[in-house]
Amino acid sequence: MPWQQNQKYGSFKKLLIPTFELEREAGVLREELTALRERSEKESIHQAEICFSFLRIFLTSRLGRRAYLRTGKPLPPLQPLLPFLEEVRFFGMPDTVRGALFHWLKDNWKLQLIYHHPSGKEMLEAQSEGIRLLTIDWEAALSGQLVEGKRDAFEHLLHDLAHAYMFFRLDYDYEGQVKFFQRLYEVYEQYSPFLESNLSFREKFEYCISDMNSHPAHLESYWRAICKESNVPLYL
Template sequence: MPHDNGRIYGSFKKICIPELELKKEAELIGPNLLSLKTDWEAGHISDSLLTFQLVLLYLERRVKRHPFLRMGKPLPNRNESKEFLEVVRFYGMPDTVRFALWKWHIDEWDIRLINYNPSSLEMLESQSLGYRYSTISWDDAISGSLVEGKRDAFEHLLHDLAHAYMFFRKDYDFEGQKQFFQKMYFEYPQYESALETNPIFRTKFDYCISDMNSHPAHLSAYWNAIRREAGIPTETNG
């Protein structure tokens, strides 16, 4: 959990701020957020361009010096979002986020922005169809609260983009992952009874289908392991 008893953990801790400071930040950038939200809901700005603008907004607010990095050369015009994403690095986060946003922006990766947290089953279905959700929680962004008590709205969005990278990256076998999730989605009804009666299996199952993006071999090994742990035969289930 990135926010835990006032301490911040995780890959994005350099650009996270204490929970107590989120409301003040929300007050300061609230007009910008509302303007972006209005444009997005009216269809005046694309999903990827909105996400790019949110990254600019939050990073420039949270990082006072050099939020954007480019070795030895001046920064390109930020209005040229494609070029900006190609060559600029974002301070305080893995480059997987910038790369996923760039691939999304040039329509090579099918990432879809939504304004709510999808269920694990919705995530399973989306990945079985070859796309990945990313969430901007407008309510939490505007109110300065944590999404489900774990991450602020900005970090939550970055976290989703990092997972999208793991889903689409070539060396993690995107097609193999998609086939794995297709099989799990097709077989889901077989496990509903166990999911309703075994909370440990439920938690691990939800993690596998919604928050674990890895090579299909690793996914299959984990899936077999949690079924065996729950006393569910795996011989005929793959």
């Protein structure tokens, strides 16, 4: 969780608000969020634009004019979005978020927006096809609840975008990652008995297939380590 013993932590800690304030915030933002949701359902909008609009609602609410870093120049127009993303930098977050949105909008990267929480196997299958999934949880955003008890809906999407960047970044060997996930997806069912009987292995397995985007050499090392630790066969 991004809060521990009343202390904020993580890459997006400058953007967090206390969990007890989330419901109040949801009430303030409900009209804007509902309008965006309805617009995304009725109009043909690039998914990157939906995500940016979602993030912008929260950024503006929480930071106001501090939402974007000062560069000595006036902010460019919001539309068209591509040159805006090329020029601005967001406050309080790694540039991976902006980078992911930028490359997605240019159709350089295969990202897919969904509105549910993918299972580990669903994310593994997507990554084996070279796709990274991202989630907007409308219900959590509109109610002010945490997503899976960990992050608010705003931070959850930021987290997904940061991971997407790591999946596609050049020095993390995108093609090598895809091949690793392809191999693992092919033998997924062979690990089912161990996932059912070993909670520790299951947690680390789920992390590897859905939340660990790294160089394939690191993925391979981690995979071998958790199998050895749990006395699970290496089917890869």
